[in-house]
Amino acid sequence: MARSARPRRSPARRRLHRLRLRLTAAYTLITVVGLACLSWLVLRTDDQARRDAEYDEMRRRASVAASLVYYEHDRIRLDGLRDDEATTGTPQVLVLERRPGGDPVTVFRGRTAPFAVPPSALRAATRSAMDEEGPVRSDARDRSGAPVRLLAVPFYHDATDEVAGAAVAVGDPERGAAEHRGLALSLAVGAGALTALAALTGHVLSGRSVRPAWQALEQQERLLADAAHELRTPVAVMRGSVELAAGAPGGPEAHLPRIGRAADRMADVVENLLARGRLEAAADVVRAEPLRLDQLVEEVCAELPGSGSRPELRLEESVTDADAALVRVAVRNLLDNAVRHGHRAGAPDRADLLVTVRGPEVWVADRGPGVDPAKLPELVERFRSPGGGTGIGLSLVRRVAEAHGGALTVRARPGGGAEFVLRLAPARPRHDRRRGWGRTLTMRS
The missing domain is CATH 3.30.450.20 (PAS domain)
Known part of the structure; x- marks a missing residue:
């Protein structure tokens, strides 16, 4: 039976591994050199002290004899x-x-x-x-x-x-040479033990030193995997549509809507990937500013394509501190998920959606098959979306919620379906609430 081949490391991972080994070797070498110099100094000092003690005793005896x-x-x-x-x-x-x-x-x-x-x-x-x-x-x-x-x-x-x-x-x-040799042996054993400890410590410390690089590499690989996974479908749709249009006797006009939808989907994918890249960077991710959450949700709902998926809106005036660009991506992904999976039985072309804004929370309810709340952690994993989705959408919603100090939850909707709740952190108290609201009237794309 042939052995299963071990997965090969990427060149970047191999370079990081070699860097860690070099750091460990350098730390160990420095320790060895330091211990060797210290041991030589101790042995030389002990030998000189032993020699001086011997000469002092010889001087005493000779002086007494001469006197x-x-x-x-x-x-x-x-x-x-x-x-x-x-x-x-x-x-x-x-x-x-x-x-x-x-x-x-x-x-x-x-x-x-x-x-x-x-x-x-x-x-x-x-x-x-x-x-x-x-x-x-x-x-x-x-x-x-x-x-x-x-x-x-x-x-x-x-x-x-x-x-x-x-x-x-x-x-x-x-x-006194026996004591000197015993000291040398003790120094050799101690130096060997300290060298082994230094090698182990250096390996641990070098691992911690390159950990940010490992994390950055993993983030880059995840982002590339997301890009490949997300862009594969719209690119395939556009390529197939172009091939069909090229051979169609009536010209490409009949395929333009399909190409346009694929282009829109690709634009959404690019925006999701950019948002995920910001979250993966983990540095100055959330630029929190006073935000009219109800106005942002209303704008995102108005941008939904088609007329058969217009949600019912129940929006309360709500102000929170959040990053408008990230929240916009999260709300759009929630709506896309509801449009894709929220159809009534027997009405495949119409999604029954209800969008509610209440305080720092956005509720998106549908009439689909529903979601078991216990399976939410599995559902928000990348590439785990059932029913034809790509799987990055809900994962990104959860990341945006956590970056704002909130969470993503789901529960069964009364009468059938699911209700996803995007909860953000509440707004900080302000001395001048009206001035804070005035800064939120202009929404950023």
């Missing part, structure tokens, strides 16, 4: 070093004395000697400290090739005050 060295009768005395805690453990402490005419030699080695440092490295550190007459740092390697750190502090001859040698502390670079 415990003294001379008695030109002989170096080291008895104070053997019992002091500064010469045990790590860092290891050694004492080198300069002999006349020769290199420094080791005269004391701490009881704990974990490092076998070559004598040449110890002598070089001692000579540097003696020449500088101050603490000197250096790096070296023991006999196994492992790195070690050296810090030499000079000591002086008690009788001559000359530099006589140096106490050398040998430190282990791997001291």
Whole structure:
């Protein structure tokens, strides 16, 4: 069995999808770079702090050892070093004395000697400290090739005050390395978790960022679908009429009325589509102004084509705040729906209509088969109109009502038929009602 083909996305939808992925990737990349820089800074700071702490301990031990060295009768005395805690453990402490005419030699080695440092490295550190007459740092390697750190502090001859040698502390670079590696592992795990969270957050935020574009694209696609659906019938009628007129022996005059009706229908479709485009834009949709609702309904009823569908009018003087152009489209669509579906049984050419204006409400009643109020939500869906309609009319009426803070409802008409009620928001209170009415006497098309 062949698999059903998945619907292909339009190029615009694919571009929006790629844009969302790029935004997610950019957000994630920025987060990764930021976390990497922060982790490097933390690790570098921790390593430097660990190094400084090691050197501070080496300086303390070497300084204590240098202070415990003294001379008695030109002989170096080291008895104070053997019992002091500064010469045990790590860092290891050694004492080198300069002999006349020769290199420094080791005269004391701490009881704990974990490092076998070559004598040449110890002598070089001692000579540097003696020449500088101050603490000197250096790096070296023991006999196994492992790195070690050296810090030499000079000591002086008690009788001559000359530099006589140096106490050398040998430190282990791997001291505290386990904690440093644990910190690095923790940073790696934390950065990975934060990166995953950033990717998820970026995906959500990018989706919200492109949501207006998605909505605009969906509105455009709906508008195009409406245009194709609505224009198909009148265009087909006009094309068929033109083809028949071209081959008719009596000329095209007999087909002109049909072509004219199709052109009128196309004009109504274009006006509906423009109104729907305004509503889909969702920005400054309703330009509410004081409006004489009864006068507008009377004008729309007078524009109905033919004489067999003239409705009975019951109009009360009514002023509301509304957009005249949108309300005109909504009322005309209600009337078109009633003319199409409101025929009495046995009278297919005549629609029995009653149009009432009462406050901010427009009632359009017919004698058709009626409508179940529970099915109104399904009825006002696009392209769901039964009986040959296109389905956009009542959907547009509902949108206009909601844009004005109202609603579209339906109920059974006593004696048979349906009553559709277009309810708009009531007019706002005005200090000067007469001045407000005066602005509504001129109706806008």
